[in-house]
Amino acid sequence: AAAALWEHAAETSIDIADYAAAIQHASRAREFYLQCGQVRAAARAQATAGRALRRVGRHAEARGQLTAALDVLRADPDTDTVRALEHLALLEVFAGSPDADRLAAEALILGQALDVGTGQLISLFATRAVYLSCVERRPQAIAYLRESVRLATKIGDNKLLGDVLLNLSDALAVDDPSAAAEAARTAVEHSRRAGDRTFLAYAVMNLAQALLMLGDWDAADSALTQAADSDGLADMDNLSCHRGWLAALRGDTGTAEAVLAALRDMRASEDPQDKAGISIVEAFTAAARSQPAEALRHALGTLEHADALGISSEALRWAWPLAARAAHELGDTAAASALLVQLDGYQPGHLAPMLRAERDLARARLTGHDDDAEAAWSSAIASLREQSTPYHFAHGLLDHARHLSHLHHTDAATSAISEASDIARRLRCQPLLDRAEATAPAQPRIPG
Numbered sequence: 001a002a003a004a005l006w007e008h009a010a011e012t013s014i015d016i017a018d019y020a021a022a023i024q025h026a027s028r029a030r031e032f033y034l035q036c037g038q039v040r041a042a043a044r045a046q047a048t049a050g051r052a053l054r055r056v057g058r059h060a061e062a063r064g065q066l067t068a069a070l071d072v073l074r075a076d077p078d079t080d081t082v083r084a085l086e087h088l089a090l091l092e093v094f095a096g097s098p099d100a101d102r103l104a105a106e107a108l109i110l111g112q113a114l115d116v117g118t119g120q121l122i123s124l125f126a127t128r129a130v131y132l133s134c135v136e137r138r139p140q141a142i143a144y145l146r147e148s149v150r151l152a153t154k155i156g157d158n159k160l161l162g163d164v165l166l167n168l169s170d171a172l173a174v175d176d177p178s179a180a181a182e183a184a185r186t187a188v189e190h191s192r193r194a195g196d197r198t199f200l201a202y203a204v205m206n207l208a209q210a211l212l213m214l215g216d217w218d219a220a221d222s223a224l225t226q227a228a229d230s231d232g233l234a235d236m237d238n239l240s241c242h243r244g245w246l247a248a249l250r251g252d253t254g255t256a257e258a259v260l261a262a263l264r265d266m267r268a269s270e271d272p273q274d275k276a277g278i279s280i281v282e283a284f285t286a287a288a289r290s291q292p293a294e295a296l297r298h299a300l301g302t303l304e305h306a307d308a309l310g311i312s313s314e315a316l317r318w319a320w321p322l323a324a325r326a327a328h329e330l331g332d333t334a335a336a337s338a339l340l341v342q343l344d345g346y347q348p349g350h351l352a353p354m355l356r357a358e359r360d361l362a363r364a365r366l367t368g369h370d371d372d373a374e375a376a377w378s379s380a381i382a383s384l385r386e387q388s389t390p391y392h393f394a395h396g397l398l399d400h401a402r403h404l405s406h407l408h409h410t411d412a413a414t415s416a417i418s419e420a421s422d423i424a425r426r427l428r429c430q431p432l433l434d435r436a437e438a439t440a441p442a443q444p445r446i447p448g
Contacts (some may be wrong), residue, residue: 001135002032002065003029003032003033003036003038003045004032005007005039006026006029006032006045007025007026007029007041007044007045007048007340007373008047009021009025009029010022010023010025010026010029010045010049010052010380012046012049013025013052013057013089014048014052014198014416015104015159015195015196015197015198016195017055017197017198017201017236019052019053019055019058019395020054021043021050022048022049022051022052022427023049023053026046026048026052026371027045027049027050029042029045029048029070029351030042030046030049033045037122038387038397039072039357040072040073040080041073042222043068043069043070043071043072043073043080043084044069044073044080045067045072045081045139045207045422046065046068046069046445047065047066047069047070047080047083047084047087050062050064050065050066050069050087050091051064051085051087053065054066054087054090055198056269056272056295057084057265057266057268057269057270057271058264058269058270059094059095059271061272062091063091063092064086066084066087066088070084070085070088070203077110077114079114079116079120080114081110081175082107082110082111082114082120083120085106085107085147086104086107086111086123086124086127087109087129088103088107088414089103089104089107089126089131090130093127093130094258094271094272094273094306094308094403095270095271095272095308096134096272096307096308098307099424100131100134100250101131101135102128102163104127104128104131105127105128107124107127107153107361108124108125108127108128108415111124115318118151118244119152119153119155119157119160121151121154122148122151122160122164123160123163125147125148125149125164126144126145126150126163126164126167127146128144129141129142129144129145129148129167129171130167131438132144133167133171133310133313134309134310134313135172135268135314136310136311136346136347137278138174138259138312138347141167141171142168142171145164145167145168145171146168146324147166148160148164148168149161149165149168149340152164153255155321157192158188158190158191159191159196160195161185161186161190162187162188162190162191162194162196162200162203163196165186165187165190166183166184166187166191166202166206166318167182167202168183169182169183169184169206169207169210170189170206170209170248170314171185172430173206173209173210173213173314174312174317174353175352175353176209176213177210177213177214178210178214179208179211179257180210180213181207181210181211181214184203184204184206184207185207186208186435187199187203187206187207187334188200188203188207188223189205190233191203192231194396195230197232197233197236200227200231201227201232201233201236201238201239202238204223204224204226204227204233204239205224205238205239205242207223208223208242208246209218209222209242209314211223212246212249212389212391214389215388215389215391215423215426215427216302217246217250217427217428217429218428220246221246221292224239224242224243224246225243227239228240236264237262237264237265237274238266238274238277239321240259240262240263241259241263241266241277241278241281243255243259244256244258244259244260244281244285245277245280245281245284245336247259248281248284248287248288249284249288249391249399249427249429249431250287250427250428250431251288251430251431251434252288252429252431253288253289255286256281256284256285256288257285258302259281260278260281260285263278264407266278266378272305272308273305273309273315275301275305276302276305276309276313276316276319276359277313279298279299279301279319280298280302280303280315280318280319281301282294282298282301283297283298283299283319283322283323284296284303284318284322285300285327288430288431290375292325292326292329292330292363294330295322295323295326295328296323296326296327296330296335299320299322299323299325299326300319302315302316302319302333303316303319303320303323303342306342307332310350311341311342311343311346311350311351311352311355312340312351312352312355314349314434317352317354317355320339320342320343320358321354321355321358321361321392322357322397323335323339324336324339324361324362325342325395327339328362328365335367336362339362340359340362340363343355343356343359344359353387353388354387354388354389354392354419356383356387357383357384357386357387357388357392357396358384358388358392359378360380360383360384361374361380361381361383361384361399363376363380364376364377364379364399364400364403365399373403377400377403377443380400381396381398381400384396389421390426390427391423391427391429391432393418393423394420394423394424394427394429394436395418395432395435397416397417397419397420397423397438398416398417398435398439400413400415400416401413401417401420401439401441402439404416405439405441411442414440414441417436417439417440417441420432420436421433421435421436421437424436
């Protein structure tokens with residue numbers, strides 16, 4: 001009875017994101033189960049400890065716990081075996097391991113063979129979908145997740161609905177941020193009802209990301225602030241990291257740097273998502289401080305996680321345009337060329353639309369300032385207008401304005417700068433507004 005209570009306490013601690021307590025409680029449960037000779041139950045508790053360790057980015061320890069648990073649980077497969085397999089699969093997905101595909105498929109196949117309950121099947125679908133998203137097979141991922149939403153709605157499980165909807169919003173954000181925002185808002189509602197702090201935090205972060213892409217930065221700020229202040233999530237590093245990201249974008253480097261200094265748990269994490277999240281904030285903070293070399297270094301650091309997370313994942317689809325712009329500002333043609341080669345190595349369907357648009361812009365910047373380059377510029381600006389974010393579109397307009405000013409097309413340059421300035425004011429993005437003012441074409445001198 002004591003072992004069961006400790007095990008229940010561990011599960012509850014995971015729900016409220018108290019992972020240190022969860023690890024301790026699961027270890028106590030395992031000790032009591034072993035004293036009672038209940039080896040399988042002890043392995044189940046060990047798997048719970050592994051699950052909590054994964055949540056705090058302690059991947060090596062989590063892998064050891066989950067693998068040891070599965071050595072016992074695989075002997076006579078049951079729902080506990082499926083659950084441990086699922087958590088090991090998630091670990092390997094987020095670690096970018098070559099075993100991720102096999103384990104996610106194995107867990108789903110075994111779950112269907114054992115006819116697990118609907119709730120567990122939904123979780124298995126979601127795990128498989130997360131893997132598919134990371135390897136740029138988003139249409140498949142979305143199909144899995146939409147079926148998961150249908151099933152979770154059918155059984156009325158708020159916790160599961162919050163989980164699958166937040167993952168659906170992440171997959172949709174790549175090329176449909178409006179749909180992503182809608183899914184994330186619904187995920188927030190369900191996670192609040194379920195009282196799941198972890199899923200609520202991730203749902204709010206996904207909502208903020210979709211709103212950033214849509215250009216509704218004030219709404220993104222409000223969502224993050226409400227989560228921190230009203231939902232009591234201010235202690236969660238990932239949420240703080242997103243607040244730092246928005247602060248850096250707006251040029252509030254003091255806030256961004258304070259956030260970065262406080263991310264102690266996140267910095268200790270082995271999770272590529274955590275590492276990419278920190279480095280993208282560092283990159284935009286450097287950009288806001290007009291330090292293109294540092295911005296390039298940190299953006300390239302974010303892009304190092306492309307194999308694990310996917311080139312179109314959240315942080316990376318923002319890192320590539322920043323790296324390309326910083327390389328251009330530095331006149332680093334080697335870095336600019338390497339970045340183009342990186343994107344050219346992907347199939348078209350693996351690249352987010354905003355990345356394809358930014359690649360067009362990067363190529364236009366390399367064409368020089370002759371009239372023949374105008375076709376490349378026109379195509380790039382059209383792509384940015386239709387497929388990218390208002391923030392990136394405004395930067396593209398300013399790039400084009402520089403080109404037009406060099407050709408003495410002052411009226412066209414002024415029009416582009418005016419549109420970019422309007423976007424900057426709407427976003428309350430001071431670095432963008434400063435750049436617009438610096439890009440204004442010089443007025444012709446009138447002889448005395």
